[in-house]
Amino acid sequence: MTTSPDTAAPAADQSADGTSPDCLVEKRGHVLIVTMNRPKARNALSAEMMRIMVEAWDQVDSDPDIRVAILTGAGGAFCAGMDLKAMNKNSPGDTADQGTWNPASLPALLKGRRLTKPLIAAVEGPAIAGGTEILQGTDIRVAGESARFGVAEARWGLFPLGGSAVRLPRQIPYTIAADLLLTGRHITAAEAKEYGLIGYLVPDGSALDKALEIADTIAANGPLAVQAILKTIRDTEGLHELDAFEIESKLGIAVFKSKDAKIGPKAFAEKQKPVFTGE
Numbered sequence: 001m002t003t004s005p006d007t008a009a010p011a012a013d014q015s016a017d018g019t020s021p022d023c024l025v026e027k028r029g030h031v032l033i034v035t036m037n038r039p040k041a042r043n044a045l046s047a048e049m050m051r052i053m054v055e056a057w058d059q060v061d062s063d064p065d066i067r068v069a070i071l072t073g074a075g076g077a078f079c080a081g082m083d084l085k086a087m088n089k090n091s092p093g094d095t096a097d098q099g100t101w102n103p104a105s106l107p108a109l110l111k112g113r114r115l116t117k118p119l120i121a122a123v124e125g126p127a128i129a130g131g132t133e134i135l136q137g138t139d140i141r142v143a144g145e146s147a148r149f150g151v152a153e154a155r156w157g158l159f160p161l162g163g164s165a166v167r168l169p170r171q172i173p174y175t176i177a178a179d180l181l182l183t184g185r186h187i188t189a190a191e192a193k194e195y196g197l198i199g200y201l202v203p204d205g206s207a208l209d210k211a212l213e214i215a216d217t218i219a220a221n222g223p224l225a226v227q228a229i230l231k232t233i234r235d236t237e238g239l240h241e242l243d244a245f246e247i248e249s250k251l252g253i254a255v256f257k258s259k260d261a262k263i264g265p266k267a268f269a270e271k272q273k274p275v276f277t278g279e
């Protein structure tokens with residue numbers, strides 16, 4: 001994996017052939033920053049990019065020192081979805097029956113997999129098709145004013161197989177989701193904010209800074225509390241309230257039994273900032 005441990009400098013690793021890898025992974029304190037890195041193609045998804053993304057998601061889930069992840073794109077773009085030019089040579093439709101990939105589970109795009117830690121999207125420029133699809137697998141979304149969103153697959157006679165036909169109507173109002181999915185039109189960041197697809201609209205060029213600020217706030221909170229809250233959100237989606245409370249109460253009580261649940265109130269009483277250990 002392309003990882004530069006605990007440093008504020010950009011990941012400097014290179015592919016074996018000397019070119020920059022299609023995805024960069026950098027750990028800054030408790031935060032893992034994952035950067036889609038094919039700026040000349042507006043960070044269109046490649047097999048290599050998706051492989052590194054899965055490795056990064058595994059790292060987020062397995063490393064207890066990582067408390068938050070950020071997904072962003074290089075060169076002023078988030079992601080233009082599938083590489084439409086590569087598709088002319090190697091079409092997913094032709095390979096779908098060969099068992100080399102599973103359309104029902106695309107872990108790189110967080111379809112059929114969600115992270116155990118919060119994932120923040122920092123979007124600059126276009127987040128189109130697969131770019132808006134992976135956005136729906138993130139928890140908190142920040143975008144620069146010039147960002148653009150859309151689920152454009154139908155424009156090219158394709159299907160939004162990153163999960164949007166299922167997920168988008170669950171995340172934003174139905175008529176807007178249907179409109180975006182069926183017309184394939186692009187929308188502005190201001191519209192995306194109005195529809196609730198993103199949560200923060202910031203000046204161009206500052207999405208990553210804002211995402212880092214949010215990440216630092218979350219990373220300073222009790223990690224067990226954060227992860228249990230996130231698990232409750234994920235595991236209770238679509239359940240009846242009473243069934244959901246059964247799950248929620250087990251996860252919540254486990255947090256109350258932790259050392260962190262003693263550290264927080266003690267720090268409050270002593271007018272100190274709590275320093276959580278995740279135990």
Ligand SMILES: C[C@H]([C@H](O)CC(=O)SCCNC(=O)CCNC(=O)[C@H](O)C(C)(C)COP(=O)(O)OP(=O)(O)OC[C@H]1O[C@@H](n2cnc3c(N)ncnc32)[C@H](O)[C@@H]1OP(=O)(O)O)[C@H]1CC[C@H]2[C@@H]3CCC4=CC(=O)CC[C@]4(C)[C@H]3CC[C@]12C
Pocket residue numbers: 040041042044045046047050079080081082083084085086090091092095101106126128129130131133152153156158159160161162
């Ligand atoms: C099924 C999913 C997913 O649902 C399918 C898709 O995502 S379809 C993709 C549709 N994409 C678009 O509609 C975006 C097209 N681009 C644009 O509209 C514009 O370019 C832009 C708005 C993004 C940017 O506009 P600009 O004016 O700023 O810039 P522009 O001049 O247009 O572009 C600059 C240069 O960038 C090139 N470019 C832009 N976009 C793309 C693109 N999408 N592909 C290639 N190149 C692009 C542009 O041409 C310019 O280049 P020049 O040379 O300068 O002209 C699928 C999502 C991922 C799939 C999996 C991927 C991995 C796999 C591999 C396999 O072998 C098996 C299958 C699979 C697992 C595959 C399965 C399906 C997916 C999951």
